[in-house]
Amino acid sequence: MKIAALQMVSTTDVARNLDSAASLIDQAARAGAKLVALPEYFCHLGRRDTDKLAIAEADGDGPIQRLLSDCARRAGVWVVGGTLPMRTAQAERVRNSCCVYAPDGRRVARYDKIHLFAYDNGRERYDEGRVLEPGDTPVAFYAEGLRIGLSVCYDVRFPELYRALGDVALIVVPAAFTVRTGTAHWDLLLRARAVENQCYVLAAAQGGTHPGNRRTYGHSMLVDPWGDVVAVRAEEGPGIVVGDVDPARIESVRRSLPALTHRTLR
Numbered sequence: 001m002k003i004a005a006l007q008m009v010s011t012t013d014v015a016r017n018l019d020s021a022a023s024l025i026d027q028a029a030r031a032g033a034k035l036v037a038l039p040e041y042f043c044h045l046g047r048r049d050t051d052k053l054a055i056a057e058a059d060g061d062g063p064i065q066r067l068l069s070d071c072a073r074r075a076g077v078w079v080v081g082g083t084l085p086m087r088t089a090q091a092e093r094v095r096n097s098c099c100v101y102a103p104d105g106r107r108v109a110r111y112d113k114i115h116l117f118a119y120d121n122g123r124e125r126y127d128e129g130r131v132l133e134p135g136d137t138p139v140a141f142y143a144e145g146l147r148i149g150l151s152v153c154y155d156v157r158f159p160e161l162y163r164a165l166g167d168v169a170l171i172v173v174p175a176a177f178t179v180r181t182g183t184a185h186w187d188l189l190l191r192a193r194a195v196e197n198q199c200y201v202l203a204a205a206q207g208g209t210h211p212g213n214r215r216t217y218g219h220s221m222l223v224d225p226w227g228d229v230v231a232v233r234a235e236e237g238p239g240i241v242v243g244d245v246d247p248a249r250i251e252s253v254r255r256s257l258p259a260l261t262h263r264t265l266r
Helices: 014-030 049-055 063-075 153-156 159-165 178-199 245-255
Strands: 002-007 035-036 079-081 085-086 094-101 107-112 116-118 124-125 140-143 148-149 170-175 198-205 207-210 214-215 219-225 229-232 238-246
Touching: 002 219, 014 035, 014 063, 014 238, 049 085, 063 079, 063 094, 063 148, 124 159, 140 238, 153 170, 153 178, 159 178, 170 178, 178 214, 178 219, 219 238, 229 238
Parallel strands: 002 035, 002 198, 035 079, 148 170, 170 198
Antiparallel strands: 002 238, 079 094, 085 094, 094 107, 116 124, 140 148, 198 219, 207 214, 219 229
8 A cells, every 4th residue: 555644844823734734645645645745733733832722622513524535535535634623511622633544535543643742852841731731542554455554753752652553554643853852763663663573663743844943854664674775855845755565575584584473561
């Protein structure tokens, strides 16, 4: 199955971001992709974390979710909709939700980011938990006969999440890695998740300079079950990364090095 990661440089303008996402989805579909993935916060990247509260949507209803459904149906592709802020019972908290839509526009999965990023090096300090409510459930879905696991950005640092997903052919990672952490760990972590789970990893990233001079790392990529990067996007700027998920490649890697069957601690 041909798949695509869509790289964006999202702004504070939701309508502009949705137009950009729709254009990239159509571009990927024309390139032959059957499944496309948008980055984390594809719909809005504000100057402050609290900005996302104003655009949060109710589960199953809102212009962002409708756009994703409409794009999936129009292009005839599976859409892994990056993330959008979803309302919770607390007005001051949202969930960072990844919704998946089938080619007929139906929503088939919703995953809420479990691990919330926090960073403090004595000079810079950041904590997603001030606005986000964490999810608590791993989520996978089936598309074109493949079992696909969902995760978001900081989740990629926690291998136990992917073990909890079980046997998957593909892991999708919408992300908005900072330049500092991305330079050090992005490629390393994505390749590690592919190698240890012997599956493909598709990472759709924000990549560029956003309002407030926030910079994200980019380098959207597809990694194969051996850990080889088979397709990668330039470090910054919008665009698509297209590649294939080959079940025969997964089977070959698992047969030659059957590490998954050698596990003793579960």
